[in-house]
Amino acid sequence: MRDIAASHKLxxxxFAAKNPVFVCVISYTATSEIPGLTVxxxxxxxxxxxxxxxxxxxxYGRCRCIDAVPATPDGKPTPALITRAALQxxxxxxxxxxxxxxVKPSIPCVSFGLEPGRNIANENAMDYHMVVQAFGHGELLGKQLAALSDLVVIGESIPGGTTTALAVLGALGIDARFKVSSSMPENPHSLKNSVVASATKRAGSIITRSPFEAVAAFGDxxxxxxxxxxxxxxxxxxxxxxAGGTQMSAVVAILKRIGRPLSSLCIGTTTYxxxxxxxxxxxxxxxxSGQVPVLSCDLHLGESSKPGLQAFAKGFVKEGVGAGGSSIAAMLKLRCRITGEKLLKAIEKEYETSIGTARR
Amino acid sequence: MRDIAASHKLxxxxFAAKNPVFVCVISYTATSEIPGLTVxxxxxxxxxxxxxxxxxxxxYGRCRCIDAVPATPDGKPTPALITRAALQxxxxxxxxxxxxxxVKPSIPCVSFGLEPGRNIANENAMDYHMVVQAFGHGELLGKQLAALSDLVVIGESIPGGTTTALAVLGALGIDARFKVSSSMPENPHSLKNSVVASATKRAGSIITRSPFEAVAAFGDxxxxxxxxxxxxxxxxxxxxxxAGGTQMSAVVAILKRIGRPLSSLCIGTTTYxxxxxxxxxxxxxxxxSGQVPVLSCDLHLGESSKPGLQAFAKGFVKEGVGAGGSSIAAMLKLRCRITGEKLLKAIEKEYETSIGTARR
Structure with a gap:
């Protein structure tokens, strides 16, 4: 299929789907408060x-808890623009x-009853029983969704998440240093590595322990x-x-480690x-896991007339809020009826409307 | 279809459905604290x-926030037994x-961000903006569910709900005195009427006002x-x-009053x-609304070997937690492959397991 590439044949x-559902998991880690880690x-x-x-x-196509569309300090808008356009x-x-x-959003929201994650440089990210609760509530929801849909697309929005991913991957024996992505063109690898080094020094290496213990100590x-x-x-x-970037490799590692069969799992992201x-x-x-394919889609954002969207192709933002996965799901659902170029028009329209809305 | 009766032809x-989804809305009204109103x-x-x-x-097939299965003071169990058996x-x-x-349950739960309802005898049930929020969040969720399923079955669990239904129906110009049902064989109509009379005295008659104002003053x-x-x-x-009893007539009245087309709406309940x-x-x-059919199903509970289930056929409990509607949905989905008698076997098995679990 045009504009979608895959790491594995077929x-x-x-993963072709007739009735995909998109789930956006919003979360927080105080690790994101470390200066320079996220934009x-x-x-x-x-x-x-x-x-x-x-x-x-x-x-809503606009935000309620803040007056503007979420953006980086220099005004690059949230990839939720792309996600919304694709879903619509x-x-x-x-x-x-x-x-x-x-902060709780003003929308109907499935609650897993969790606290925000703590700063892994200073203390454990989560109590162990909260990790178990998160996973258990997730499993209950996932079962219901699989009965309703032939493809469950799961995106995330958590600031600072690549650093906790780096830490959890390390604890699971996967050296991810200089391999996690960033929402900035200048990836602050050294800072991320030093945060994880502090966390490891604090908690001790837990490479041989369970993935849930790794998440409790180093995750989110x-x-x-x-x-x-x-x-x-x-x-x-x-x-x-x-639906996401390098953070999702930590999720794959967790699933692999607890022995889940992964033949029906893939990652969907942007080419960026x-x-x-x-x-x-x-x-x-x-x-x-060698079994899990990575699907990526070209959103042609470099060809956009909007500077805020062009920036995505220049290494800013790149992905998030399931933008890549939801775009792939939209293309799969509509088969040949939508391409990257057509989707770009929809994204640009969303951009115009929302930037307009935010300025009002 | 055997064991299902309908008030309207065809x-x-x-409402035949291939992939129904069941939504259980849990709530609270302090009106239920009035002695004698609910069991x-x-x-x-x-x-x-x-x-x-x-x-x-x-x-889970068991409860976490309490040690036992919810029951009336003399031990008649919750109709959630029936709902769970039907869904499974x-x-x-x-x-x-x-x-x-x-009280918040230990499950993944879609939150509408609402406060419990207040006692309508003493004060308004809800702030008006919370009514608007409840409806708005509901609409957002309902749209997503309609895209996933060909029949959205909505049940409820709220103690004291027939009294608030009586009050809201009255405020909308429908005299429901002596017409709302009860979870007791001796329906405490006089008490319900006097609670509503107190509420009306307190808030003044609002028959001509909007349904949302009626809910804010008298509902839940x-x-x-x-x-x-x-x-x-x-x-x-x-x-x-x-999926419910007389409480759902208040919901129909609200939908009718705000001008929603109701040709795709029905009520599903038990024959009890x-x-x-x-x-x-x-x-x-x-x-x-003359347009909305009532579907009811015979669960043959009078033929059960379990006294707790027999009681449902003798005027105790009767319905709740969408028991009737979920049973109808199960029969519709499975066509002739499940009857009331077959479902009864599943309900009895659920009863044995859960009463066993609760006693452990």
Whole structure:
């Protein structure tokens, strides 16, 4: 299929879907408060609003908990623009899961009853029983979704999530240093590595322990929640697309480590992450499980007339809020009736409307 | 179809469904604290646990927030037994909505961000903007569900709900005195009427005002939430079954009053409510909208070997947690492969397991 590439033969055919559902898991980790780690928020005080504002944007095309569309400090807008355009274009239904968001969005939201994640440099990310709860609630939800849909697409919005992914991958024996992606063209690898080094020094190496213990020490509430939803859907015979970048390789590693059969699991992302020269998504996923294909789609954002969207093709933002996966799902659902170029028009329209709305 | 009766010709065919989804809306009204009004809870202190325990029971087959299965003071068990058996038998997926539950269940739960309802005898049930929020969140969710399923079945668990239904129906110009049902064989009509009379004296008659104002003054958070889900699903071209007894006639009245087209809406209940000699479901629904059929199913509980289930056929409990509607949905989905008798076997098995579990 045009504009979609896959790491494994026939993977695009294997994940073709007639009635996909999109689940956006919003969460928080105080690790994101470490200066320089993320630009998911116009300034540090706003970072906690990013995920709920993204979720509100998906439903309303505007945000309620903040006055503007979430953006980087220099004004690159949230990839939720892309996600919303893709879901609307293909009539894909949406559910939002609150997995420890620090600010609650004004939308109907599936709550997993979790606290925000703590700063892994200073203390454990989560209590162990909350990891178990996140995974358990996720499994219950995933089973229901698999009964309703032939492809469960799971995206995330959590600032600072590549650092916790780096830490969890390390704890599971996968060296992800200099391989996780970033929402900035200048990937702050050294800072991420030093945060993880502090966390490891604090908690001790737990390479041989369970994946849930790794998440409790070094992860964030998004990971066990997404892993749980995926696990429940897979166990019920469903197919699952993890819609995101290098963070999702940590989810794959968790699922692999607890022994879930992964033949119906894939990752869906943008080419901006898949081809990110400062990261190695394919290598990380392969290290987690050689079985899981990576699907990536070309959104032609470099050809856009909007500077804010062009920036995505220049290494800013790149992915998030399931933008790549939801675009792939839209293309799969509509078959040849939508291409990257057509989707670009819809994204640009969404951009015009929402930037207009935010300025009002 | 055997064991299902309908008030309107061809209604059973019109609501035949291949992939129904069941939504259980749990809620609370402090009106239930008025002594003698409800037996939905083994004692008055336990009433606030009834809805969340019901929701937990649907997922786990046991409760977490309390040690036992919810029951009346003399041990008649919750109709969630029936709902769970029906959903499991037919593989119908389940979502729970927290619409102002006083105690939060340990399950993944869609939150509408609502407070519990207040005692209508003393004060307004809800702030007006919370009614609007409940309805708005419901509409957003209902739209997504209609895209995933060909029949959205909406049940409820709220103690004291027939009294608030009586009050809202009255405010909307429908005299429901001596017509609402009860979970007791001796329907406390006089007490309900006097509570509503107090509420009307307090708030003044609002017969000419909007349905949302009626809910704010006299209703409970379940009503606008269920009405919103139904409205969203209907607006998206879906079909909706309100799974419950006389409370659902208030929801029909709200939907009619705000001008929603109701040709794809029905009520699904048990024969124990439909034929309740102390109530008049058919009359109330007809007064709310002549267009909405009532489907009712015979669960043959009088033939059960379990005294707790036999009681349902003798005027105790009768309905709740969408027991009747989910049973109808199961029969519709499985066509001739399940009858009332077969379902009874599944319900009895659920009864044995859960009463066993609760005693452990």
């Amino acid at each position: 993977a695009i055919k294997r 998911a928020g116009a300034n540090p005080e706003l970072v906690k609003y990013t995920s709920p504002a993204d979720a509100e944007f998906l439903y 274009a293909a009539g894909i239904p949406l559910l939002v899961v609150d997995a420890g968001a620090k 509430p998004m990971m066990p929640s997404v892993a749980g939803i995926a696990s429940g859907a897979l166990a019920a015979g469903g197919r699952v697309m993890l 992450v898949a081809k990110d020269p400062s990261a190695d998504l394919a290598g990380l996923v392969k290290a987690a | 209604a059973i065919k019109r 939905a809870g083994a004692n008055p202190e336990l009433v606030k646990y009834t809805s969340p325990a019901d929701a937990e029971f649907l997922y 038998a037919a593989g119908i997926p389940l979502l729970v909505v927290d619409a102002g539950a006083k 958070p379940m009503m606008p939430s269920v009405a919103g889900i139904a409205s969203g699903a209907l607006a998206a071209g879906g079909r909706v079954m309100l 409510v439909a034929k309740d000699p102390s109530a008049d479901l058919a009359g109330l629904v007809k007064a709310a």
